[in-house]
Amino acid sequence: xxxxxxLSARFFRRPAEEVAPELLGRFVVRDLEEERLVxxxxxxxxxxxxxxxxxxxxxxxxxxxxxxxxxxxxxxxxYFIYGMHYCLNVVTGRSGNADAxxxxxxxxxxxxxxxxxxxxxxxxxRPGDLAGGPGKLCQALNIDRDFDGSPLTRGALRITExxxxxxxxxxxxxxxxxxYAGEAADWPLRFxxxxxxxxxxxxxxxx
DNA sequence: CGGAAGATCCACT
DNA sequence: GTGGATCTTCCGA
Numbered sequence: 001x002x003x004x005x006x007l008s009a010r011f012f013r014r015p016a017e018e019v020a021p022e023l024l025g026r027f028v029v030r031d032l033e034e035e036r037l038v039x040x041x042x043x044x045x046x047x048x049x050x051x052x053x054x055x056x057x058x059x060x061x062x063x064x065x066x067x068x069x070x071x072x073x074x075x076x077x078x079y080f081i082y083g084m085h086y087c088l089n090v091v092t093g094r095s096g097n098a099d100a101x102x103x104x105x106x107x108x109x110x111x112x113x114x115x116x117x118x119x120x121x122x123x124x125x126r127p128g129d130l131a132g133g134p135g136k137l138c139q140a141l142n143i144d145r146d147f148d149g150s151p152l153t154r155g156a157l158r159i160t161e162x163x164x165x166x167x168x169x170x171x172x173x174x175x176x177x178x179x180y181a182g183e184a185a186d187w188p189l190r191f192x193x194x195x196x197x198x199x200x201x202x203x204x205x206x207x
Numbered sequence: 208c209g210g211a212a213g214a215t216c217c218a219c220t
Numbered sequence: 221g222t223g224g225a226t227c228t229t230c231c232g233a
Contacts, residue, residue, distance in 0.1 A: 045214070047214075054214070061230090064229080065228085065229060079228095080227080080228060080229085081213060081214070081227095081229095082212095082213060082215050082225085082227080082228095083227035083228070084216080085215050087215085089214090102214060104214085121217095122217090122218090123217095133215070133216070134214070135215050135216060136215090136216075176214070176215095177213085177215075178214060180212090
């Protein structure tokens, strides 16, 4: 397929905190009927399954919504939130473990025009409007629950690498929107490319 | 079976 | 910076 090489299942079958920073600088490829949409990942968060109070799988919870979290690494976990948004996770680790990485923000590489149409903005777009947030990212790629449990190693939605290594510096911080999670709210499981303009919210960049 | 909350986003002040 | 939208999902009774 040339420029964008799909990552193998082996890549995903490791703990989320290990996979998460390695997803930065890699790509989400979404094939539509007549067009390929490509985003470059610039911000993610790791969720540590049963041992993480912020995870949907806290204390081993198994529900109808979260069952794909327990699949072998390399599939999508897509859930619906706040009555109107979807969030896309990359499931990691082995079967029975519920680790996952939330894709929070990405930079448009190809198909920005179509992504802008998907976003249905009323105002003129500013940087970060296309995919600078987990809900925006899903809307831009037209992702919904139909992708829940689907493989990211083949098919219409894939995680790939491009050419060369990731040149940027990675910074970490606490995760967003999980104040209820007690001690886990402080864990530095949010990862981003330092200073990147498409990040959803500022991090304390180290200088 | 009902109530409450939620890994968010947008418009408005 | 604040509040409202909007509805699925979950948990307790």
